[in-house]
Amino acid sequence: MVFIINAFQPTRESIPPPNVSYQQKQTSGLPTHLHPLNPFPFILRAATVYPDKLALAHPDVEYPTFFTYRIWAQRIQNLAYALIEAGIQPGDRVAVLAPNSPMIADAHYGILAARAIITPINTRLTPPEVAYILEHSGSKLLLIDRGLMQLVQGLKIPFIVNNDTGRIGDPYEDFLSAGRRFSAEKGWAGLDVELDEGAGAVLCYTSGTTGRPKGVLTTLRGSYLAAIANVVEGQISKDSTYLWWASSLAYPHPLSEGNVLLNNRILPMFHAAGWTFPWANVFAFATQITMRTVDYSQIWKHFLNSGVTHYCGAPTVQIGIVNNPAARPLPRSISAIIAGAAPTAHLIGELEKKGIQPVHVYGLTYTYGPFTRCYDQPSWALLSLEERAKLMARQGQSFATAQEVRVVYPPKSEDDQEVVDVPKDGKTVGEVATRGNIVMKEYFRDPEATRKAFRGGYFHSGDLAVMHPDGVIAIMDRSKDIIISGGENASSLAIEQELASHPHVLEVSVVARSHVKWGERPMAFVTLRQEHVSAWKGKHNVFGDELKRYARTRLPGFACPEWVEVVEELPKTSTGKILKTNLRTIAAKL
Known part of the structure; x- marks a missing residue:
């Protein structure tokens, strides 16, 4: 140094x-065998x-x-x-x-x-x-x-x-x-x-x-x-x-x-x-x-x-790192602890080319930050980058010192205290719940909010997920970000993962926009990779059609974006998370 x-x-x-x-x-x-942590x-x-x-x-x-x-x-x-x-x-x-x-x-x-x-x-x-x-x-x-x-x-x-x-x-x-x-x-x-x-x-x-x-x-x-x-x-x-x-x-x-x-x-x-x-x-x-x-x-x-x-x-930060002109292969490995969203296959590949090893974790302010990690498996080394990225994009299993993470059915009523796990089928959507050492003590001066969050003795995150057969959870969305199109639930995160695999896409965020026939349909806000900006200048509508065609090869019809908006920047919070609230406001005015 x-x-x-x-x-x-x-x-x-x-x-x-x-x-x-x-x-x-x-x-x-205090007993001799104990000291307060x-x-x-x-x-x-x-x-x-x-x-x-x-x-x-x-x-x-x-x-x-x-x-x-x-x-x-x-x-x-x-x-x-x-x-x-x-x-x-x-x-x-x-x-x-x-x-x-x-x-x-x-x-x-x-x-x-x-x-x-x-x-x-x-x-x-x-x-x-x-x-x-x-x-x-x-x-x-x-x-x-x-x-x-x-x-x-x-x-x-x-x-x-x-x-x-x-x-x-x-x-x-x-x-x-x-x-x-x-x-x-x-x-x-x-x-x-x-x-x-x-x-x-x-x-x-x-x-x-x-x-x-x-x-x-x-x-x-x-x-x-x-x-x-x-x-x-x-x-x-x-x-x-x-x-x-x-x-x-x-x-x-x-x-x-x-x-x-x-x-x-x-x-x-x-x-x-x-x-x-x-x-x-x-x-x-x-x-x-x-x-x-x-x-x-x-x-x-x-x-x-x-x-x-x-x-x-967050992944958006990693994008800025790998695309900086000073970026080059590192003389030693660096661990990038990634949370806030799942890294795409392209991003994982770019990080690894530079010698930056992604460690994908998931957590919340309520859980002291990370409380799960996606643990890579030896068998993944034989997979293609895209296959490996899809597995790495999952939120994983419980951290050291954390108690087990569960995916549970929503309550039947406000007073329902029963906590029941969804099947480990990778398909049934429930809510992420956990308890134990690294869960907040309470909402400060808000006992009613604490009571609701701690239903049945578990902290209920508000994040929707599935549980895979190998015991790994995968976040589908925040409950407010699910797009309900023609009675089908579409995960904005799953849509973003697929759209981000397009070689010309730098970043993408998907929100619901009202639709006369289907109730809601996905709208994608996209930024382009720098080397492709000039090629699509003045032709953003043409790129939108191209991305929609690409989506139809990878997503079910109800999850394909109805609208694509190419923008220079996506609005973000102080910690690099995309402000979907701002994007929803924009979509609502269109």
């Missing part, structure tokens, strides 16, 4: 004292075992910062004491509004060390949405990046601004330094230990596409176990380097009614607590690189020169 780290000097208060101890306060009243002590273990290993690199900014595990641990301790001095009590919520950067990485540890609950907020939300989350969560303090102050103008919540410099004079650095002084060098033994592993760890808010955002409360125990599962499933180790990157800019999108992300974003730490990877990477003693903005050329520089081994992102 090539970083010039000697030029950076951490603040004096970031240097741990001589003979620093990483032992926490001794607890009483909590991901926060991962940093103490890492600082003990590899104190001088690079833990956190933030190189692509005006003021680059680099922290070893011992330095980072001290800064986290300082943050915990600073929060306590600011009046934060156990169970209080501390909000964080920041792109991928050292501060939000600190927060995933320091807030838990203070026995409080981290409330990460999506940086792409509007000021009213941010205000609602801060009010609903009851957050007592806000840690905010300098570039996002416009989102909280006029709000009365106390806040600490981070200028992202790591230098003296930065308000966030001054806050940490005050915490060190307040600690009076009592160290880790001066911080109380949370004895309840069922206590809240993270309060995330859903996107709110169908109403007000809902608060999803997850626990210390679940965060610990989900993080370890990601280490196991992602095969992360002390030799791993994980890349975080995000966009901090908004652009008007031609297919949206507001500002959405034009440059794709990979998994940010604010999204479902970064799928618990902020803890997973530290448990594995890995190095993490944080980037504030999207720059695919810069990404490739890190791929080629910084020893990157792992990153996470």
Whole structure:
């Protein structure tokens, strides 16, 4: 890894004292054979075992910062004491509004060390949405990046601004330094230990596409176990380097009614607590690189020169990576942990040509991120790329530390508590349900929504799927995305998979559009691969006819698109997911 780290000097208060101890306060009243599970002590273990290993690199900014595990641990301790001095009590919520950067990485540890609950907020939300989350969560303090102050103008919540410099004079650095002084060098033994592993760890808010955002409360125990599962499933180790990157800019999108992300974003730490990877990477003693903005050329520089081994992102992000001019075969393999949609055969092939190995997982904010994985089988090596991709596109089986995933029939009535599995025939559609270690504790301050989601003792996801004979689930759609055409249910995801196999298609999204005879029919929004854009310029209707003919060779008639719209970009969320709500609005007006 090539970083010039000697030029950076951490603040004096970031240097741990001589003979620093990483032992926490001794607890009483617990059995000898038990300790409460909590991901926060991962940093103490890492600082003990590899104190001088690079833990956190933030190189692509005006003021680059680099922290070893011992330095980072001290800064986290300082943050915990600073929060306590600011009046934060156990169970209080501390909000964080920041792109991928050292501060939000600190927060995933320091807030838990203070026995409080981290409330990460999506940086792409509007000021009213941010205000609602801060009010609903009851957050007592806000840690905010300098570039996002416009989102909280006029709000009365106390806040600490981070200028992202790591230098003296930065308000966030001054806050940490005050915490060190307040600690009076009592160290880790001066911080109380949370004895309840069922206590809240993270309060995330859903996107709110169908109403007000809902608060999803997850626990210390679940965060610990989900993080370890990601280490196991992602095969992360002390030799791993994980890349975080995000966009901090908004652009008007031609297919949206507001500002959405034009440059794709990979998994940010604010999204479902970064799928618990902020803890997973530290448990594995890995190095993490944080980037504030999207720059695919810069990404490739890190791929080629910084020893990157792992990153996470939706297929739309992977498309941007493999199509960047800087893309080339890598000198070493990189694992791309893919979720949000199934990768197509073409995308899998392009990733593999570059030395990027896709790991397809499925999960939700309610399940700490991934809780299933599509495990590749030895027999797949004998299959064609397209056959292998169809198998890899399935959502798989339960993760390590997760309980079994089920596909169940919908309830017969609102009070029906019976949970019955659909047959393992790969055809009967039901709802994905699960329970156990890595399922949220509750919807925050919403017992009725919690009751509905936990019918029959299982979490009901709202995702529709089939169960194959080999015990592998395959998502068919969100319930709201199923297209009902002439009484037949058509999966928009299945249609997209087939249309995306057309050699000229870069990305595609399918939604329902009203039809006089059939009730609904599929409408496809398509972007073209760059090398084919000029060939179809001024002839998008001709391409639409070509794609419909192609679809008829691969799909039943009711699932073939009735309309095809070629567009320059598809509207996307901050995490790279296609905004079907926007596309449905457009289709409804046609």
